[in-house]
Amino acid sequence: MSALLQAEGVSKRFGGVQALAGVGFSIRRGEIYGLIGPNGAGKTTLFNLLTGIYLPDEGAFSFDGRLLAGLKPHQVAEAGIARTFQNIRLFANLSALENVMIGRHVRTRAGVLGAVLRDRATRGEEAAIERRALELLEYVGIAARANDAAGSLPYGDQRRLEIARALATEPKLLALDEPAAGMNASETAALRGLLERIRGDGITILLIEHDMKLVMRVCDRVLVLDYGERIAEGPPGEVQKNPRVIEAYLGAPAAV
Amino acid sequence: MDIFIQQLINGVTLGSVYAVVALGYTMVYGIIQLINFAHGEVVMIGAMVAFSVITALAPGGWPPLMVVAAGTIVAIPVCMAIGYGLERIAYRPLRNAPRLAPLISAIGMSIILQHLALLVWSRNFIAFPQIIKSEPYHIGGAIITNVQIAIIATSVAMMAGLALMVYRTRLGTAMRATAQNPQVAGLMGVDINRIIAVTFLIAAALAAVAGVMVGSYYGIAHYQMGSLLGLKAFSAAVLGGIGNLPGAMLGGVLLGVVEALGAGYIGDFTNNWFGSNYQDVFAFIVLIAVLVFRPTGLLGERVGDRT
Amino acid sequence: MKGRNPALIWVGAGLVAIALLALPFALAQAGTAWVRITNFAILYVLLALGLNIVVGFAGLLDLGYIAFYALGAYVYALLASPHFNLHLPFWLTLPFGALVACLFGVLLGAPTLKLRGDYLAIVTLGFGEIIRIFLNNLARPVNITNGPQGVSRIDPFRLGGFDFGKSETLFGLAFSAPIKYYYFLLAVMIVVIITTIRLQNSRIGRAWEAVREDETAARAMGIDTTSIKLLAFAIGASFGGLAGGMFSAIQGFISPESFVLVESIMVVSMVVLGGMGNVWGVILGAVLLSFAPEVLRYTVEPVQKSLFGRSLVEPEVIRMLLFGLAMVLIMRFRPAGLLPSAVRKRELAERKE
Structure with a gap:
């Protein structure tokens, strides 16, 4: 069990x-x-x-x-089940924050209609995604680099970012x-x-x-x-x- | 039955032209894993140049075969120059760029080539001089002409020549090595840039001959003839398995036959709802079907996604 | 973005709005033809924005995009013209055309979107040609499309007694038919721009970015890459269909000639020239390229006439040569376009495989 x-x-x-x-x-x-x-x-x-x-x-x-x-x-x-890759596979040209926000995709719902209408629920979800992503960057210790392109981070930080992105999928x-x-x-x-x-x-x-x-x-x-x-x-x-x-x-x- | 044999003959003739063009796509793809989008335009230029030379020489009283040969001999270096230019301008500077970049720049080159041809040869359909008198031979109830025989024979000769070159010479070995793994081939002393350039040159020479053949077969040329022909030949290359030389040959002939039989019988099968004017659709349907159900093609070795 | 003065932005937006509202009357001074040209430029902007969702956001090269424009145009034309003697209202036919285009987008995309980029490009090109061949030939044995002759006398937009096809004077201003359409197109364009930007900055937009950057990683993050790509295809196709319906109504006549491969390639060049993935760049590209032939007509023609006494090279040919050259040069020297999106710029500049 x-x-x-x-x-x-x-x-x-x-x-x-x-x-x-x-x-x-x-x-x-x-x-x-x-x-x-x-x-x-x-x-x-x-x-x-x-x-x-x-x-x-x-x-x-x-x-x-x-x-x-x-x-x-x-x-x-x-x-x-979330994973990281042996030869780091970040979305290198997106910011660290966006990388983690993408990790939230699978636990969030907003669709095309929500995106276009920006109704209250969608705005709330979007804010929650960003908040959670920032928390996770904080959690792995790279919050200061949130707005840098993932590919420009030092190697060790990229590994941490991959972990944060994986954790974002809960x-x-x-x-x-x-x-x-x-x-x-x-x-x-x-x-x-x-x-x-x-x-x-x-x-x-x-x-x-x-x-x-x-x-x-x-x-x-x-x-x-x-x-x-x-x-x-x-x-x-x-x-x-x-x-x-x-x-x-x-x-x-x-x-x- | 006679109609069947007739369509088969027509299909094999056209298919052998497709095969020669398809070889150009498949060779380039094999070496750099990119679609030479402007290859069809090289075929068109070949046809146009040959047309000009033949028209100029036709009244000279030379034997017709010599005139056509002269046209071809002039078309080949012109096309090779264009092929080389394509590689230097559209492909080489973008070798490390994302895949879509060289494709887009090749589309640009193909627009340029088309409109330069328009400037030189006008936007009209050009009657290709029929200086070789078409002589029919009867096989049962079907007819094969001397032009068709010449086209098939030339295609076979070119394919055989190419096969000998690729599988029996040092250059061919270097090409195959580069196709397998450019980095390793480079380490083994193969000059990659030279091999890629040579590949474009050979593809362009084949395209020139194909241009002459297709011009003689249809009797007309047009500055836009390259795109559809190119697309069909590319479909043939994919059908055979892109990057695979025998595959391109098989794919070309098969596609020609499918088209001819399709155009010949679609009326019967659809109760005349669709007619032979849908001929051009078959190539695309074959292309989509192959890519969806067997992306490696009939003889393809490369499995799946390399990126 | 954060550093800018919000008051300044509002003032700027207000000025742009006034300029856009006054534009057709200014153009009409130079001739109604210029209003028409502007209307077609807006149609191209809509097409370019739609294709940008596919190429710029999701990273899929579609070389047959004009087929969706054609579908939208034909749906409108067949449902609102004497051809079948149907005269359905535009607020029904226009969305229906977009829906049909969307459906075809899904039908094409579902089996082919697993293909790698360059294969997909060729398959979509083939699809574009198939649609054109059918439009050309579906006149026999039952006349559906009227073949190469095309469909004519297509209804203009009508809403109650308000007819977009007729001139009238309102508030002392002369509203010609093109001016009326201009305002309609402007409104649609603004809606499409807002839609596009909102999509880009949403969960869906991020998923497209992820797919474009690294499909394997995107999948591992729980993104269903096939359906997210299909979604891009479907939305792009419906924009194309919508633009097609408006084209039908404005032009009053359509034939397969309007939907040839070159048109697809033109829309691709607009997206590429302006900057894949950046809405403002794409709009810039579309505006530049759709006014190019007119500008050439008024510059190259007189120059040639004064130099050689006659026109040696048609402006259309010069335009195409410039298109081709622009595509080659842009890929070589400024692959992210004139107004690049920040992300695409990094992608196109730095990736070495």
């Missing part, structure tokens, strides 16, 4: 490559669940399957008591694809604080991350993939000692 997301036997093949082979796991409400593995292990593929960008060959996800099979990406977002599950990539130590520390705060606000987090220090500190449980297969799952401390995991990461000192 406490599982928010459940994956069963998820498989995906691209041409001759088995990107994912029968992966299953379950994420509990309110936890930070890490997803790690060497490059090419299938982490991002799993994200893309979860968010409806690809269709799985086999298996399915059930989210919040509902089967996600066949949902398109925008329906997945509506169901309550997700139950926030799926982050390498949020710490390219961040320096102090930025990473601040990110850790942010992740814990988000979790504290009741949002479950699925985290792909290469920064093992961050994963070990922030995650409650970790799933390890290698060559598309699940090789271990458990609390970070245990997983770290698992011989298969050490083997998979052999030569990668970060795993120590």
Whole structure:
């Protein structure tokens, strides 16, 4: 009952490559669940399957008591899963504020008629969208840059902006694809604080991350993939000692 | 049945012209992933130049075949110059711009070319001199003319020549490498700018010959003939699978046949509600249908969205 | 925006309003032809604004946009002319024409909007041609469109006893038919401008921007990209249909000749020249390009006559050559147009793929 997301036997093949082979796991409400593995292990593929960008060959996800099979990406977002992208995909030429306001799209209603007539309800909604977007920029700590073009922000701020935009969709599950990539130590520390705060606000987090220090500190449980297969799952401390995991990461000192 | 064979012959003739034009679209698309919107105008210019040369030489008493050949030989370099200019002016400066930018600038070039042609050759339909006397040969109840045979033979020769060049020469290898991955090809020492320019040149040369063929077949030329022809040839390229040379050939011939049979039989199928005046609609319907149901075309390899 | 003096804005707006209201009478001094030309310029502004929703806001290049204009024009003409002996009132036929155009926009868009930009451009171009071919040929076996001869003696707008097609004197001023239409067109244009600006600054407008910038990210944010693009297509098409109906009434005669590919390309150049995505830029582009042939007629013609004793190059050809040149040069040197929208400027200038 406490599982928010459940994956069963998820498989995906691209041409001759088995990107994912029968992966299953379950994420509990309110936890930070890490997803790690060497490059090419299938982490991002799993994200893309979860968010409806690809269709799985086999298996399915059930989210919040509902089967996600066949949902398109925008329906997945509506169901309550928001994501960020490994290679940041902001609306680079729009302002930071507009980026977050777009995140409110799925939770707001105004249509063409409302937009044209600007009735009281629409004006109210529009004001609420802007207010909420500003709050979220504040929340991730980049409110000062609200009116700057997203593409002109420093790298770390872009990552934060992506998180703010994802939070604007009011997700139950926030799926982050390498949020710490390219961040320096102090930025990473601040990110850790942010992740814990988000979790504290009741949002479950699925985290792909290469920064093992961050994963070990922030995650409650970790799933390890290698060559598309699940090789271990458990609390970070245990997983770290698992011989298969050490083997998979052999030569990668970060795993120590 | 005779009508069927006749329409088939007409379709294959026209289709082989489409194929030669479609090759131009598909080669350019294969290399830079852009539609050369002005390609149809290059065909038109080819037809117009050849028309002028042939008209000038016709009274000279030379053998007709030589006159047509002379027209073609003059048209080819003119078209190549235009093709090169197109690439330098409309495409190269915009190589890193969003995709719509070169498309819009190519539309601009195509308007310019059309109206320059209007200035030179007037806005009237021009009677293409029929100096090669059309001789019919009977196949059963159907007729194939020597002009049709010449068109089909020329198209086949050009396609074969192009295939040899692309698959058997160093230049062709460099072109295919660039089409696969320009960055890597560049690292391997291929001069990308040169390859792209050469591609436009070859496409333009093919267009010139196609212009002569289409002019001789219909017996008329007009400054606006390029846009519809270009659109049909583009549809042919998409039908075959854009970026794919054999696909363009197959698509061209198929489209010609579909058009001819469609125009020939639409009256029968619709109880004469629609007649052969709807011929031009078929190409667009084929285009839309292919793009909707099988965007990669019949022989297409590239899957889906590359951007 | 915030720094400006609101009083100054009101004064400015008031002056513009007075100028627009007085304009037709000033033009009429130079000849009624100029009022007509202005009316057609307003029609082009409407077309350009409609296409701007598709091209400028949603980022979809539509090269067959004139087809929607044609549909609106034919719907009006067939329902209000002796051709079928129907004379329905304009307040019915005009919205109906817009609705039909909208419907065709959806029919065309639904299967094709998943296509990538340049394919979509070609498909819409083909659609434009299909519509024209049908208009040209749907005269047999049942005469629907009257083929290449077109439809003539189309009803002007009538409201009770007020006939837009007739001249009359009101308040001591001579209102010719073109002047009456001018005020109608002006009112429609203002409504369309307000509609467009409000759409742009709304939840829908933001969704269009998102789709134009990055479709994948837009989807991940919960935007149903297919329907939001379809919405742009449908709204753009209905603007085109609306303009078409007014064209029918003002002109009194239409034929497929008025809806050729070049017309589509002209509207695209207006949008591109003025500045995709910026309402004021697009209006500027439409006004510049629709007055261009007239200006050329009064400048190039006399110059040629005085130089060569006769006109060597028709102004129409010069106009088209200038169009072409403008499109090439604008893309090269000022891709965001004369009056760019801030966002589009960044998009067109900085994106390197």
